[in-house]
Amino acid sequence: MSTRKSTEFRRWTPEEDHLLSEQVSKYTGTISWVAIAQLLRGRSNKDCRNRWMKTKRNWNRGAWTSGENKRLLDAIATHGSSWTSVSEAVGNRSPDQCAKHWTSSLDPDLSREEWTDPEDRILMDAVHLHGRSWKQIAGQYFPNRSTLEIANRAAAMR
Numbered sequence: 001m002s003t004r005k006s007t008e009f010r011r012w013t014p015e016e017d018h019l020l021s022e023q024v025s026k027y028t029g030t031i032s033w034v035a036i037a038q039l040l041r042g043r044s045n046k047d048c049r050n051r052w053m054k055t056k057r058n059w060n061r062g063a064w065t066s067g068e069n070k071r072l073l074d075a076i077a078t079h080g081s082s083w084t085s086v087s088e089a090v091g092n093r094s095p096d097q098c099a100k101h102w103t104s105s106l107d108p109d110l111s112r113e114e115w116t117d118p119e120d121r122i123l124m125d126a127v128h129l130h131g132r133s134w135k136q137i138a139g140q141y142f143p144n145r146s147t148l149e150i151a152n153r154a155a156a157m158r
Helices: 014-024 033-039 045-055 066-079 083-090 095-106 117-130 134-141 147-157
Strands: none
Touching: 014 033, 014 045, 033 045, 066 083, 066 095, 083 095, 095 147, 117 134, 117 147, 134 147
């Protein structure tokens, strides 16, 4: 068991990257990140998975194409919010990219309406009370607006 605090940042070494790559290559199906993490002292299963996803995949960057949007919608219909499964179905976007694009752009529950004056007042009061805790503000005051939209609106009003 590691004594390292979970919030403490430690760079990955070339040796760790090599061991991670070596271990991942042993799997043909689902990767056991827990088993791999046990071989990498001080690294959690999430650390290992995130490192692998970040460094070993050639994810598309930038704007999403209409084809990617369709694959994302289809994958969410099949897998729900299991973002790793969704990412695998989309094929060229990371789990984090899929989750963010869904929650900030494609979720049909998001409001596409113009901001009203009362909403603007509520937003300014919420920012005064909660600061830039966009997730908290969204959950408490604007459940049908994305955190990105809320942050952008607050910035535009300053």
